[in-house]
Amino acid sequence: MRESQTGGHAVVGSGETAAQRAVAGADGGVGPTVADLGERALIDRLTAVARRAVPSHPGHGDVVVVGPGDDAAVLDLAGSLVVSTDSLVQDRHFRLEWSTPEQIGARAAVQSCADIAAMGARSVGIVVSIACPPTTPAAVVLGIDQGMNDIAAEFGARVVGGDLVAAAEMVVTVTVFGTTDGRAPVRLAGAAVGQTVAVSGPLGSSAAGLALLDAGITDFAELVAAHRIPVVDLRQGPVAADAGARAMTDVSDGLVDELETMAAASGVAVEIDTATIPSHPLLRAAADAVGADPIGWQLGGGEDHQLLATFDGQPPAGWTAIGAVVAPGDGPRVRVDGAPSGVRGWQSF
Numbered sequence: 001m002r003e004s005q006t007g008g009h010a011v012v013g014s015g016e017t018a019a020q021r022a023v024a025g026a027d028g029g030v031g032p033t034v035a036d037l038g039e040r041a042l043i044d045r046l047t048a049v050a051r052r053a054v055p056s057h058p059g060h061g062d063v064v065v066v067g068p069g070d071d072a073a074v075l076d077l078a079g080s081l082v083v084s085t086d087s088l089v090q091d092r093h094f095r096l097e098w099s100t101p102e103q104i105g106a107r108a109a110v111q112s113c114a115d116i117a118a119m120g121a122r123s124v125g126i127v128v129s130i131a132c133p134p135t136t137p138a139a140v141v142l143g144i145d146q147g148m149n150d151i152a153a154e155f156g157a158r159v160v161g162g163d164l165v166a167a168a169e170m171v172v173t174v175t176v177f178g179t180t181d182g183r184a185p186v187r188l189a190g191a192a193v194g195q196t197v198a199v200s201g202p203l204g205s206s207a208a209g210l211a212l213l214d215a216g217i218t219d220f221a222e223l224v225a226a227h228r229i230p231v232v233d234l235r236q237g238p239v240a241a242d243a244g245a246r247a248m249t250d251v252s253d254g255l256v257d258e259l260e261t262m263a264a265a266s267g268v269a270v271e272i273d274t275a276t277i278p279s280h281p282l283l284r285a286a287a288d289a290v291g292a293d294p295i296g297w298q299l300g301g302g303e304d305h306q307l308l309a310t311f312d313g314q315p316p317a318g319w320t321a322i323g324a325v326v327a328p329g330d331g332p333r334v335r336v337d338g339a340p341s342g343v344r345g346w347q348s349f
Helices: 018-023 039-052 101-117 138-154 205-215 221-228 236-242 255-266 283-290 294-300
Strands: 064-066 081-089 122-132 158-166 171-179 196-199 247-250 269-272 307-311 320-326 334-336
Touching: 081 101, 101 122, 101 138, 101 171, 101 236, 101 247, 122 138, 138 158, 205 221, 205 283, 205 294, 236 247, 236 307, 247 255, 255 269, 255 294, 255 307, 255 334, 283 294
Parallel strands: 122 158, 269 334
Antiparallel strands: 081 171, 122 171, 196 307, 196 320, 247 307, 269 320
16 A cells, blocks of 8 residues: 655744644634543534435445444445454654645545455445644534545445544554445455456556646646545446456556566566556646656656556456566566566655
C-alpha cells in the first residue's frame, strides 16, 4: 500500500500549526479546536454525518445492520469478507498546505478501497481512527470525515465507525471492509505465461500533480487534482473478476514495483510496452514544465491506484492492454521496451 508523498519538505511556520493555517479565515480565526469541543461532542458530529450518508452504488442493498454510534458496527455480507487498512501521517503522507481536509479524507478512503477492488471485491464499510493534537481545529477533523463519507458513498460504502484520540501529530488510519459477493478473490499469484497485462486507467497523473505542487506551478489543474484525490473507477475490480482476471493489484507503489511483486508471486516475468500505457493528455506538457520524464512518472510514480491485472485473452471494456506475461529467465522479472527498467517506486523506509 502506497503512502502519499509530500515532496520531502519539512513544514515550517510561526507558532500556529498547519491545520490551523489550513482552516483560517480572512480574519485569522480557526474556530473551536478539538479540545474546545471535547471528544464526545465531536464524535456526535462525526456520527451524524455518517448516518446521513447514503451509498450511491447501484445494484446492491445496504449491508449495514448496525452503523455508527454503537460499540461496534455490524455488516451482513453475502460473500467472503475482504479487509484492508492504511495509515497516513501528516507531513509524511499528506500536507494541509496542499490539500483540504476533505481531500485528505477522500484520498485516504480511495487508497484503501482500491485494495478491496484489487481482490475483485467491492467496499461496503469503512472505519477510521483519527489521532491529532488537542489544538487541531475541529473543522479539520470534520472535513476529513466529510471527504471520507462523500467518496465512500460514490463507491457504494458507508463510514460505520471509528475512533478519535489525542496524539503529538495527526495520523489518519482507515480500515475498509468489502465483500466478494460470492466471487473467488483475485490474488497476486495467478499470473501465467501467455496472459495479457492490462490497467484500468491512466498512469502518472498523481506523480505529475505532486511534482507540480512541489514546483509551485498552478497550471494543469486536473493533474494536481488527481494527486489530491486519485481518479479511479474501482467498480472495475469486480468487472475484471467477472471477466476472468487471473491476478490483480492496484498501482500504489509504481507500475514496475507492482509488476515485480506480481511476477515474483506468480513465478513468471512480464514485458510491457511504454507506448501502450494510457496517460492524461497533458502529462507530457506537465513533464516539460518541470523538466521531468513522463515515462518515469508512469513507471515509478505510483499513487494513481488504477487496477493492474492479467487476463487469458483481451481485457474487458475500460481496460488497456500494456504487455504480456512471459517465462522467467536469468534477467529481471520486469522488462520495459525489451530492457530492464531501472525504475524504483515508493519506498516507505
